[in-house]
Amino acid sequence: MIPLYYNTRSLWARRLSTGLTVLGLGLVVFVFSAVLMLANGIESALASGGDPRNVILLAEGSTSELMSNVERDALRALGSAPQVASSVEGNPLVAGELVVPVLLPRGDGKESNINARGIGPESFAIRPTVRLIAGREPRMGTNEVALGEALVGRSPGANLGGELVFAEERWPVVGVFTAEGGAYESELWVDVNRLGPAFDRPGLSAVVVRTGSEQARDAFIKGVEEDSRFTLEAKSEPEYWADQATWLATFIRVLGLFVSFIFSVGAVLGAMITMYAQVAARIGELGMLRAVGYRRRSVLASILIESAVLGAAGGVLGALGALATRWMEIRTLNFQTFAEIRFGFTPTPGIMVAALVFGTLMGTLGGLLPALRASRLSILDALRA
Amino acid sequence: MSTAPGQEAKSPLIRLRGVSKAYRRGDIVVPVLENVDLDIEAGAFEAFMGPSGSGKSTLLNLISGLDRPTTGVVEVGGQDLARMSDKELSDWRAGHVGFVFQLYNLLPVLTAAENVELPLLLTPLSRAERREHVAAALEVVGLGHRMGHRPPQLSGGEQQRVAIARAIVTDPDLLIADEPTGDLDRKSAEQVLDLFEVLHHELHKTLVMVTHDPHAAERADLVRHLEKGLLQ
Ligand SMILES: Nc1ncnc2c1ncn2[C@@H]1O[C@H](COP(=O)(O)OP(=O)(O)OP(=O)(O)O)[C@@H](O)[C@H]1O
Numbered sequence: 280m281i282p283l284y285y286n287t288r289s290l291w292a293r294r295l296s297t298g299l300t301v302l303g304l305g306l307v308v309f310v311f312s313a314v315l316m317l318a319n320g321i322e323s324a325l326a327s328g329g330d331p332r333n334v335i336l337l338a339e340g341s342t343s344e345l346m347s348n349v350e351r352d353a354l355r356a357l358g359s360a361p362q363v364a365s366s367v368e369g370n371p372l373v374a375g376e377l378v379v380p381v382l383l384p385r386g387d388g389k390e391s392n393i394n395a396r397g398i399g400p401e402s403f404a405i406r407p408t409v410r411l412i413a414g415r416e417p418r419m420g421t422n423e424v425a426l427g428e429a430l431v432g433r434s435p436g437a438n439l440g441g442e443l444v445f446a447e448e449r450w451p452v453v454g455v456f457t458a459e460g461g462a463y464e465s466e467l468w469v470d471v472n473r474l475g476p477a478f479d480r481p482g483l484s485a486v487v488v489r490t491g492s493e494q495a496r497d498a499f500i501k502g503v504e505e506d507s508r509f510t511l512e513a514k515s516e517p518e519y520w521a522d523q524a525t526w527l528a529t530f531i532r533v534l535g536l537f538v539s540f541i542f543s544v545g546a547v548l549g550a551m552i553t554m555y556a557q558v559a560a561r562i563g564e565l566g567m568l569r570a571v572g573y574r575r576r577s578v579l580a581s582i583l584i585e586s587a588v589l590g591a592a593g594g595v596l597g598a599l600g601a602l603a604t605r606w607m608e609i610r611t612l613n614f615q616t617f618a619e620i621r622f623g624f625t626p627t628p629g630i631m632v633a634a635l636v637f638g639t640l641m642g643t644l645g646g647l648l649p650a651l652r653a654s655r656l657s658i659l660d661a662l663r664a
Numbered sequence: 665m666s667t668a669p670g671q672e673a674k675s676p677l678i679r680l681r682g683v684s685k686a687y688r689r690g691d692i693v694v695p696v697l698e699n700v701d702l703d704i705e706a707g708a709f710e711a712f713m714g715p716s717g718s719g720k721s722t723l724l725n726l727i728s729g730l731d732r733p734t735t736g737v738v739e740v741g742g743q744d745l746a747r748m749s750d751k752e753l754s755d756w757r758a759g760h761v762g763f764v765f766q767l768y769n770l771l772p773v774l775t776a777a778e779n780v781e782l783p784l785l786l787t788p789l790s791r792a793e794r795r796e797h798v799a800a801a802l803e804v805v806g807l808g809h810r811m812g813h814r815p816p817q818l819s820g821g822e823q824q825r826v827a828i829a830r831a832i833v834t835d836p837d838l839l840i841a842d843e844p845t846g847d848l849d850r851k852s853a854e855q856v857l858d859l860f861e862v863l864h865h866e867l868h869k870t871l872v873m874v875t876h877d878p879h880a881a882e883r884a885d886l887v888r889h890l891e892k893g894l895l896q
């Protein structure tokens with residue numbers, strides 16, 4: 280084996296071109312890992328909006344409340360499960376809820392699409408993170424609504440004491456709540472038995488259950504899955520919200536990987552040019568190595584390893600650069616729920632490993648043709664050079 | 665022609681029969697060597713002279729397994745080099761030949777010791793054994809104190825002596841030198857030639873050298889002349 284220090288020192292001997300190539304590779308790895316970290320950050324930010332003791336039950340095959348339709352009969356049966364926690368008054372913490380999209384006029388004449396959630400008497404108790412910051416809870420049996428904080432001011436009348444008009448009915452605003460940044464902050468909540476008839480929707484979107492503990496939750500989910508009376512899909516609330524983030528995260532991942540791929544073509548070409556130059560400048564050295572007895576494939580391996588080292592250096596640089604974005608926080612509107620979400624770049628060991636592998640792969644790919652060329656040189660031509 | 669004591673009865677180390685070499689330039693075939701017969705005994709120190717383009721290097725490349733003849737037999741140590749594959753030739757060179765080039769061909773990013781160690785990395789020797797061999801070889805060429813220096817920090821003569829250390833470190837049967845003093849001043853050239861004599865007389869190496877320098881050729885036991893691809 281041609282010693283590795285021959286490669287590393289030769290790279291160092293031409294540090295300018297080596298450095299620029301590593302920088303190019305590093306930038307691509309930076310984009311690659313930053314995007315993966317971002318998608319990861321979005322997922323974990325949205326998942327944090329849910330309570331781990333809560334379970335959301337959707338109709339089988341549905342992935343979102345907006346698309347799910349659950350019979351009301353399930354409500355009573357689910358509420359009697361032993362794992363379900365009780366309210367202070369002794370009622371099971373279970374609620375049948377209905378989510379419908381509502382168009383509200385905006386100040387600028389356009390309309391905005393928000394979600395109205397029909398709730399049951401225990402909906403607030405089920406979600407301790409949802410706290411009123413003004414006014415009171417809407418009373419059951421009335422059209423009173425509570426607004427998520429993110430909706431205040433979004434439409435004329437969207438404020439405490441105001442009144443909204445949709446589905447040809449009036450809906451007075453009696454409370455405003457926060458949800459610690461969760462998606463509920465951009466919903467309006469109202470009695471499900473008033474919302475359903477207004478939209479001609481007799482069924483439910485989901486049943487929400489609060490269990491006594493995370494173990495109880497797992498037992499509850501297992502029980503539902505095994506019970507043939509139900510054709511429901513049960514998920515913990517954090518898992519549900521993480522799934523809602525998946526399409527966005529997937530979109531970001533696909534876009535990021537696509538962009539990385541395009542950039543990587545440039546970086547691979549850069550590595551190729553650098554390695555061709557290395558081989559050209561060191562033809563005599565390689566010829567000597569062949570003369571003293573190193574085989575063609577030793578030369579091939581040596582140049583390939585050198586390219587891999589170049590790529591790995593780019594990988595390290597890019598990964599470190601991406602790690603430096605950890606302190607950044609992004610606030611944006613969730614396109615799906617319209618809640619403001621806050622997220623950062625969240626690294627994982629897997630992403631860091633992927634970054635190093637990606638960099639090394641690009642370098643190796645760029646070194647392939649130069650290495651082949653080096654190994655195919657005729658010794659005499661090389662020695663004459 | 666002189667041979668090492670006690671070797672008179674043995675067949676020659678190098679045996680060429682009917683060797684021709686031609687290069688193809690486009691459609692034209694250029695003959696370089698024509699029907700060369702040559703015997704070189706083990707332990708000999710021979711020099712080849714001749715005008716530029718006469719085929720000296722070509723002959724040396726055939727003997728050292730860097731090239732194959734167009735026709736004919738090249739036998740070194742009883743093995744027919746013309747029949748060996750590229751891989752077999754590489755391994756054969758590693759075990760049997762030491763090279764000294766006109767331009768030293770050292771790796772500039774490696775120290776003298778690391779350069780000398782390169783051929784040893786192809787052997788099963790342990791790290792400690794390699795270090796011993798490297799130190800011994802550099803001692804022979806008088807550069808034991810420059811082990812950690814890199815080629816750019818050494819003079820041409822010193823670089824060529826490092827190259828000689830690299831050539832002898834595996835203790836090969838055959839040393840091949842193509843114009844080893846061609847780039848050196850008188851004094852450095854004499855040092856290199858002195859070394860060759862030591863290798864020849866004391867270590868009984870077989871040395872085949874190509875040179876333009878009559879002073880260098882004088883040191884050899886036998887000088888052969890090559891003229892337009894024909895051995896005189
Ligand atoms: N790869 C090659 N392709 C074509 N012609 C070649 C090749 N190698 C050598 N020759 C030709 O063969 C002839 C002999 O070359 P060689 O290098 O053996 O000469 P030489 O005696 O060593 O000359 P010098 O003293 O200048 O080194 C020259 O005419 C040269 O141009």
Ligand SMILES: [Mg+2]
Nearest residue numbers: 720721722842
């Ligand atoms: Mg020559």
